[in-house]
Amino acid sequence: MMLQTLRLKNFRNFKNFSLSLSGKVNVITGPNGVGKTNLLEAIFLLAKGKSFRTTSNGYLIGVPSGNSPSTGIAFIEGLVRGDNELETTLGMSLSNGSKKYLVNGKDSSYQDFRPRFHAVIFSPRDLDIIIGDPSLRRAFLDELNGDGSGEYVNISTDYRHVLRQRNQLLSRGKFSAAELDYWDAQLVDLGSAIIAERKRAVDNLNQRLDAGHLFLEYFPSPRIIKEELEQVDDWTGGKVGELFRHKLKEIVEREKEIGFTLIGPQRDELKFFGLVDSSGVKRDLAVFGSRGQQRMAVVHLKRAQLELLRAKLEECPVLLLDDVFSELDEHCREILLPIFDYQQTVVTAVSLPKGIEASMSVELK
Ligand SMILES: Nc1ncnc2c1ncn2[C@@H]1O[C@H](COP(=O)(O)OP(=O)(O)O)[C@@H](O)[C@H]1O
Ligand SMILES: [Mg+2]
Structure with a gap:
């Protein structure tokens, strides 16, 4: 499956933003704080109906300072195409304290929304999975x-x-x-x-x-x-x-x-x-593991997670990689790079990571 387009309104630091994606490797670059992780968060929200970094809608809604929860409404929309070529428009509107799901423009339940798009994210916080809580x-x-x-x-x-x-x-x-x-x-x-x-x-x-x-x-x-x-x-x-x-x-x-x-x-x-x-x-x-050995294990774990989901869905979920390349050594990258070929992948990084061939790239400023 793939996400063809993403549209954001009043979501985090994006007032009005849209992006067309390629079915292969998409690379989003830009300096720190420019909104790269926010973009992956929006894609993740379309897949899971929830964020990977906050449970409070308030923080997802655009505010001028980005410091305190906002009272407006954020909107995320994605056009998704399944491996069977079927297209679906998924939408989410987020206000403080409530979430609405839309499927092809119609109000819909979480149960109906949730199975239509799938993604696996690998972000630096996953690197703590072995030693963390x-x-x-x-x-x-x-x-x-x-x-x-x-x-x-x-x-x-x-x-x-x-x-x-x-x-x-x-x-x-x-x-x-x-x-x-x-x-x-x-x-x-x-x-x-x-x-x-x-x-x-x-x-x-x-x-x-x-x-x-x-x-x-x-x-x-x-x-x-x-x-x-x-x-x-x-x-x-x-x-x-x-x-x-x-x-x-x-x-x-x-x-x-x-x-x-x-x-x-x-x-x-x-x-x-x-x-x-x-x-x-x-x-x-x-x-007993060194930091490098622990990280390598996490790379293997993420690869296995992706493969398992692919087998379960009989379809390729989208892979989201949030700035992990800067944290991984050469050996880890070698394991990660071949996985890219299977599915649509969205990678964020400060600058284009070595060894990655992007079929679509955007630089956020
Ligand atoms: N609700 C919000 N409204 C406006 N801006 C926000 C909001 N939440 C976060 N931001 C801004 O998003 C930026 C961080 O985005 P992020 O995607 O983490 O950056 P990076 O490109 O480093 O991954 C910060 O500048 C922050 O102020
Ligand atoms: Mg980031």
């Missing part, structure tokens, strides 16, 4: 699973709701056994579905990573159910739910004491193991 790695798994699967997104949303309710109950301290049972049953059902899907995603990733050099290990809610889960062959069966339920019973007294839920996918961990020296032993990259 575990929530980054969970978010990565959720993005991987949520892309092209509305069902996973719904399950995750429902799980968050149930978790919030259960935590409120636990922190309130006074409740009946039936009340807690009610939330426990849903927590277990939804939670074990998420665990099963995350496990499947990690297995799929590992198949696409060169397992000899790099592999991921998934630790569902680590300190509590890891050991037992290791014995489970079929994660999709009821066994994960059974273990989850059992553990919940075991620790409920402790949960009542501290007032929140102690186990579940909100505490999952993901670790990266790779070769860090000539010993041939794969080690935890967060602990």
Whole structure:
């Protein structure tokens, strides 16, 4: 699939902007602060309905200073063409506190909007995925699973709701056994579905990573159910739910004491193991890897993410690369460059990165 044109009104620093893109490699250059990342953010919004760097609409709406949330309306529109040649106009209007989705000019639901355009972004903040907060790695798994699967997104949303309710109950301290049972049953059902899907995603990733050099290990809610889960062959069966339920019973007294839920996918961990020296032993990259080795692993991870989504959609998602070339060494670039050929790619950089042949380029001033 490809984005043919992008139009922005009152979006971040773009008052009125339009761009025609090529189906191959598009390069956007310009000095810092000129709006390169903002452009990728707009494309990402068309794909996901949300930003990769803010949850507040207010910051997306153009203001003269760019400092405080604005009260106007921002508008993003993109003409998208699928691999089947079908064209769709996707639009989003953003005001403070509300988002509207448009498909071919008509008001539309998020559920209708979301599956029509897909993109994978690789930005400098991804480079922290191995050493950063575990929530980054969970978010990565959720993005991987949520892309092209509305069902996973719904399950995750429902799980968050149930978790919030259960935590409120636990922190309130006074409740009946039936009340807690009610939330426990849903927590277990939804939670074990998420665990099963995350496990499947990690297995799929590992198949696409060169397992000899790099592999991921998934630790569902680590300190509590890891050991037992290791014995489970079929994660999709009821066994994960059974273990989850059992553990919940075991620790409920402790949960009542501290007032929140102690186990579940909100505490999952993901670790990266790779070769860090000539010993041939794969080690935890967060602990033993050099910065360069960690970055290389992220490049491989992003490539695998893109491939997985392509396989799932049976169509090529658009690749967005936000100023990553300045942060990567020669070796990483060599891995990244061949990926460009598969799909429409939009690259931002201060100046045209070495080795990239642009079929469309714009310089923002
Ligand atoms: N809501 C907004 N309204 C107006 N300008 C904004 C808004 N949000 C960010 N900006 C401006 O966008 C610029 C940063 O854009 P960005 O895309 O991050 O730059 P870069 O080209 O370095 O990637 C800054 O100059 C900032 O002031
Ligand atoms: Mg930028």
